[in-house]
Structures are given as structure tokens and as C-alpha cells.
Amino acid sequence: MTKYETVIGMEVHAELLTESKQFCGCANEPMAAPNTHVCPVCLGFPGSLPVLNGKSVDLSLRTVLAFGSKINTDCIFERKNYFYPDLPKAYQISQRLLPLGEGGFVEIEMPGEDGTTQLKRVGLHDVHMEEDTGKSQHGQELSDADSSLIDYNRSGVPLLEIVSSPDMRSVEEAESYMNTLRQMLLYLEVSDCKMEQGRLRFEASVSLRPHGQEEFGTRVEVKNLNSMKAVRDSLRAEIARQTQLLDSGATVTQQTMLWDEVSGTTQPMRSKEQAHDYRYFPEPDLVPLQIDEAWLARVRDSMPELPRVRRERFQSALGLSPYDAALLTTTRDIADYYEATLQSLDKADGAAKTVSNWVANELLGRLNAENKTVVESPVAPAQLGELVKLIGDGTISGKIAKEVFDAMFESGRDAKSIIEERGLTQMSDSGELEAICRRVIAANPKAVEDYKGGKEKSFGALVGGVMKETKGRANPALVNELLKKQLSQ
Amino acid sequence: MRLTPPEVDHIALLARLDLSPAERERAGAELSQILDHFEQLKELDTEGVEPTSHVLPVVNVLRHDEARPGLSREAALSNAPEQAGGMFQVPRVVEAE
Ligand SMILES: [Zn+2]
Numbered sequence: 001m002t003k004y005e006t007v008i009g010m011e012v013h014a015e016l017l018t019e020s021k022q023f024c025g026c027a028n029e030p031m032a033a034p035n036t037h038v039c040p041v042c043l044g045f046p047g048s049l050p051v052l053n054g055k056s057v058d059l060s061l062r063t064v065l066a067f068g069s070k071i072n073t074d075c076i077f078e079r080k081n082y083f084y085p086d087l088p089k090a091y092q093i094s095q096r097l098l099p100l101g102e103g104g105f106v107e108i109e110m111p112g113e114d115g116t117t118q119l120k121r122v123g124l125h126d127v128h129m130e131e132d133t134g135k136s137q138h139g140q141e142l143s144d145a146d147s148s149l150i151d152y153n154r155s156g157v158p159l160l161e162i163v164s165s166p167d168m169r170s171v172e173e174a175e176s177y178m179n180t181l182r183q184m185l186l187y188l189e190v191s192d193c194k195m196e197q198g199r200l201r202f203e204a205s206v207s208l209r210p211h212g213q214e215e216f217g218t219r220v221e222v223k224n225l226n227s228m229k230a231v232r233d234s235l236r237a238e239i240a241r242q243t244q245l246l247d248s249g250a251t252v253t254q255q256t257m258l259w260d261e262v263s264g265t266t267q268p269m270r271s272k273e274q275a276h277d278y279r280y281f282p283e284p285d286l287v288p289l290q291i292d293e294a295w296l297a298r299v300r301d302s303m304p305e306l307p308r309v310r311r312e313r314f315q316s317a318l319g320l321s322p323y324d325a326a327l328l329t330t331t332r333d334i335a336d337y338y339e340a341t342l343q344s345l346d347k348a349d350g351a352a353k354t355v356s357n358w359v360a361n362e363l364l365g366r367l368n369a370e371n372k373t374v375v376e377s378p379v380a381p382a383q384l385g386e387l388v389k390l391i392g393d394g395t396i397s398g399k400i401a402k403e404v405f406d407a408m409f410e411s412g413r414d415a416k417s418i419i420e421e422r423g424l425t426q427m428s429d430s431g432e433l434e435a436i437c438r439r440v441i442a443a444n445p446k447a448v449e450d451y452k453g454g455k456e457k458s459f460g461a462l463v464g465g466v467m468k469e470t471k472g473r474a475n476p477a478l479v480n481e482l483l484k485k486q487l488s489q
Numbered sequence: 490m491r492l493t494p495p496e497v498d499h500i501a502l503l504a505r506l507d508l509s510p511a512e513r514e515r516a517g518a519e520l521s522q523i524l525d526h527f528e529q530l531k532e533l534d535t536e537g538v539e540p541t542s543h544v545l546p547v548v549n550v551l552r553h554d555e556a557r558p559g560l561s562r563e564a565a566l567s568n569a570p571e572q573a574g575g576m577f578q579v580p581r582v583v584e585a586e
Contacts, residue, residue, distance in 0.1 A: 018554050019554050020555060020556045025556060026559045035565050037559060038560055038562075038565045039559030051550060054551035054552060054553065055554030057551070076543070081503075085582055136582065137576075138581060138582070145581070147571075147578050148578075148580070148581050149577065150578075151575075151576050151577075152565075277499075277503055279503065288543055289548065289549060290548040
């Protein structure tokens with residue numbers, strides 16, 4: 001432990017999952033060929049007028065409701081003025097005085113000292129609606145080092161900015177915050193959160209202070225973080241840099257740093273842009289929003305069960321372990337798949353755990369190996385449900401079931417037709433099995449002698465012999481019973 | 490209330506205006522007049538009055554979330570002084586390290 005306590009705050013920008021942009025009808029497709037989704041509004045042509053996207057307000061409301069923020073039901077947009085070529089109007093439409101949401105929190109889970117899980121609330125300062133800027137490419141990436149190229153497809157894409165309070169005290173907490181937030185946004189279907197495409201972006205502010213000191217140290221903002229790994233590595237590097245400065249008696253300068261992945265260091269951002277004075281004022285082109293109870297009720301009705309609530313329900317109502325519950329709620333799709341499978345079984349005894357094992361181990365394992373998501377699963381929930389049912393009623397053994405599952409995964413066919421075609425039905429006919437057991441006992445005098453001499457292990461060898469003879473189809477419980485009976489005679 | 494020359498320079502910089510000494514003088518005087526006017530307004534008792542952001546009695550003007558074609562790329566770029574690769578070309582904005 002160092003002398004200093006780390007203080008981290010996060011600003012998150014999430015591009016919303018809408019068809020069209022925030023203030024115009026251009027498609028929300030920033031990755032399309034450059035400047036193919038642009039119009040007078042998002043190019044900032046004089047005389048054009050913005051009109052707010054209703055869906056984007058719904059999605060934003062869904063998010064602030066999930067955070068438990070105070071909602072400013074009367075809210076306005078403001079202009080944030082600055083000059084930059086990727087901002088064609090020379091102002092960004094944003095919110096400051098009356099953001100859509102104020103306060104609220106994100107609850108993160110951290111491992112406690114005794115191995116338990118501790119809940120911690122990371123407070124939110126505000127959540128506000130705004131619009132994204134265009135994208136620029138600069139000098140070194142181009143043939144002409146003295147110019148920048150601008151693509152305005154992203155200009156005007158609906159953006160939600162989530163500003164946390166400086167409540168995180170370690171890189172691990174910051175990581176947990178990011179993961180939790182990302183999972184929430186995915187569950188809420190508010191953003192697709194594709195960090196590699198810049199659909200979800202993080203900026204961190206970091207400061208250090210001696211343990212026990214109330215007052216915050218000088219904070220440094222870190223930008224250019226396009227992956228979770230970049231956030232983690234840059235925070236570590238920045239904390240090390242500040243520690244070294246403070247240890248040597250120097251002071252930390254308040255500034256913005258850029259993360260340089262190649263050198264693994266944070267570097268001061270050099271910008272001609274000085275004197276940040278955004279001169280916010282109410283956007284005269286957009287009338288205020290007035291959100292009434294009926295609107296809020298409609299949004300509340302559209303809200304899914306949030307990850308932590310679902311996880312807790314999987315534990316309390318279905319009896320899953322915390323680990324399994326967390327795994328099965330990783331994404332909303334996995335949790336939906338799991339519950340759909342369970343539903344097809346009309347809640348047979350022990351089904352929750354059995355299905356959990358099948359989904360977590362077999363299905364997710366196969367899907368991961370083929371880089372597929374659960375939505376792309378060749379085995380539908382009802383098909384997996386049938387397989388589990390066939391194990392439960394003794395039609396096939398658990399061992400054979402794995403073989404059947406593999407075949408289902410490869411062909412997309414139903415368990416029943418595979419079992420019939422391959423003759424994999426479990427042998428539960430005692431007459432037939434009795435004969436096989438007798439043959440196996442006769443063929444393994446050594447194992448029989450050892451078993452009778454007290455070596456329990458040898459029994460396993462005899463069971464294995466029967467399984468081999470029956471190609472795994474024998475009902476294991478019945479084999480045990482028959483062998484024991486014959487050996488005691 | 491008289492704006493100081495450095496204050497005028499700061500505002501000119503924010504607005505990216507390159508003022509000649511004479512323009513600076515004039516802008517300073519005019520901006521000071523505007524501030525004086527606001528000083529006068531401040532004498533009004535606004536206790537209990539909600540801040541006004543808009544004067545129109547209209548709220549919630551919303552659009553259906555439906556994508557519509559905008560301008561063709563050719564049209565969008567047609568007034569750009571310079572372009573390259575389907576993009577707007579501008580003087581370099583970020584200094585190299
Ligand atoms: Zn547009």
C-alpha cells in the first residue's frame with residue numbers, strides 16, 4: 001500500500017441505439033462510408049432546425065430510472081460553444097443546468113477481505129443528453145501531414161453522458177464500475193456498447209491524496225481510452241506517475257493527458273484550444289421537454305429486470321449458486337435462453353440446477369469455442385429442454401446425453417431423432433443387462449477377487465466393462481444394482 | 490461597468506475574432522453598454538420568478554425515430570473548399586507530438 005489514496009471519477013459517453021440521429025432523420029450509422037448519412041442539420045448549415053428524437057428521450061429516461069436518479073421532468077437543452085472542425089455548428093447541443101437526471105448511483109460488487117462480496121455505491125453527478133461530434137483523421141495517418149479529414153456521419157448521433165462522482169478508490173473499483181455500467185446499458189438495450197467502434201467511451205479523472213486527508217488532490221483527466229484494458233493500464237500508469245511526482249516533492253498539474261498504448265504512458269495533450277469557456281446558454285431552436293407521469297409510466301413498463309435483480313432472483317427463487325447466477329446473467333440473452341429452457345420443462349425438480357449446468361458448461365463452452373453468441377445457438381431452448389427431459393426420465397444416460405448434445409449442436413436437430421437414429425436409448429432391460437454383467441464378471445476374475453478382498457475401486461472397473469459392452473447405454477443405477485447382486489451370490 | 494482590454498481580448502479569442510485596435514475599442518464600448526443594460530435589469534425584483542429559457546408556450550416537439558435519406562455525399566461536399574476521399578479537408582487541427 002502506498003502513502004496515497006487514489007480517487008477516480010468517470011465520464012462515460014454512450015451512443016444510443018436509435019435508427020436516426022438526435023436532431024435529424026439521418027441514419028445512426030457512424031461506421032458507414034464517410035459522409036453518407038448527413039443533412040443540413042447535422043452539417044450545421046445556416047437556417048436548418050433541429051427536432052428531437054423521441055426514442056432517444058425514452059432510452060435516456062430508461063437509463064436514469066435504472067440509476068435511481070432524480071429526474072428533471074422540466075428540462076431544456078443548451079448550447080456548449082467551442083470551435084473544432086468536427087463540430088460544424090461551432091456548438092454542441094447538450095444539457096447543463098437542467099440535465100435529464102441528477103444523482104443516482106451504480107452499485108458495484110467488490111471482493112471483501114473475508115472472501116465475501118461487498119456492495120459499493122458509486123454516486124452519479126448527472127446524466128445528460130447531447131449529440132456526438134464528427135470524426136476526424138489527422139496528419140500522420142494521411143498523405144498530407146498538414147491537414148485533417150472530417151467525416152460527419154457521427155455528427156448528431158444521440159449521446160448519453162453519465163458523469164460519476166469521484167467515488168472510486170482503486171483501479172479495480174473503476175473496472176468494476178465500467179463492467180457494471182456496461183452490463184446495465186446492454187440489459188436496458190440503450191446502447192450496443194461496442195467500445196472498439198467508439199459506441200461506448202470512457203474518460204477518467206484521477207487524483208491522489210495522503211490517506212486520511214479530506215481534501216482532494218489535483219486531478220488529471222485521461223482520454224483516448226478505447227478499451228477496458230486501455231482504461232486499466234492508463235490508470236495504473238497515471239497513478240504511478242503522480243505517485244512519483246508527489247514522492248519527489250513536486251506537485252501535480254491539472255491537465256488532460258492522452259493514453260499512449262504503444263509507450264504505455266500518459267502524455268500531456270497539446271492543444272491550440274485554450275481558455276475553455278463554453279458559454280452555455282439555452283438552445284433557442286429546441287423547446288423544453290416536459291415529462292409527465294404517463295410518459296414515465298410508459299418507460300417504466302418497457303424496462304427489463306436489471307442484471308443484479310435477476311442474479312439475486314436466480315439465487316433465491318431457483319437455488320443457483322452465486323457463481324452460476326452471475327454466469328447465467330452475464331448478458332440478457334444468456335439469462336433469457338436459460339429461463340426459456342427452464343420454462344419448457346415446466347419446472348421439474350432439480351431442473352434449475354441441471355439446466356444451469358447444461359447452459360453454462362456445454363452450450364456456452366461450445367458457443368465460445370466457435371465465437372458465437374447465445375442468439376446464434378443452433379440448439380434452441382426448447383430443444384435443450386427436451387434433452388434434459390430425456391435424461392430425467394431415463395431415456396438416455398447423462399453420458400450419452402453429451403454425445404447427443406454434440407450432434408444437436410452440429411446439426412440443429414432434435415434430441416429424439418438423433419437418439420432414435422443412433423440407437424442410443426438407455427438399456428434398462430434387466431434381463432439383457434444381467435447377461436452382460438455376468439459376462440463381464442466372468443471375463444474379469446482379477447477385479448472380482450480384488451473387490452471381494454475389500455478393494456472397492458475394482459467395482460468401478462466392472463461397471464466400466466459393462467458400459468463398454470453397451471457403448472455407454474446401460475442405465476448406471478441398474479448396472480450397480482445387478483453387479484452387486486451377482487457378486488454377493 | 491467598463492470591460493478591460495484583456496477581457497475584450499478574451500472574448501474576441503473565444504469568438505475567434507481578430508480585432509484591429511480601433512475595432513477592439515469599439516467592441517469594448519459596445520459590450521460595456523450591453524452589460525450596463527443588464528445591470529439595469531438586475532434592479533428588477535425577480536424573487537419567486539422561474540427562470541425563463543423560452544418564450545414560446547410549446548413543449549415536447551418530438552420526432553419519430555425513423556431514418557430518412559439526407560444529402561448525397563456529392564451534394565454535401567459540393568461547397569467544401571477542399572475535400573479528399575469523400576471527406577472534408579481542413580487545416581490540421583491537432584499538433585503532432
Ligand atoms: Zn442529418
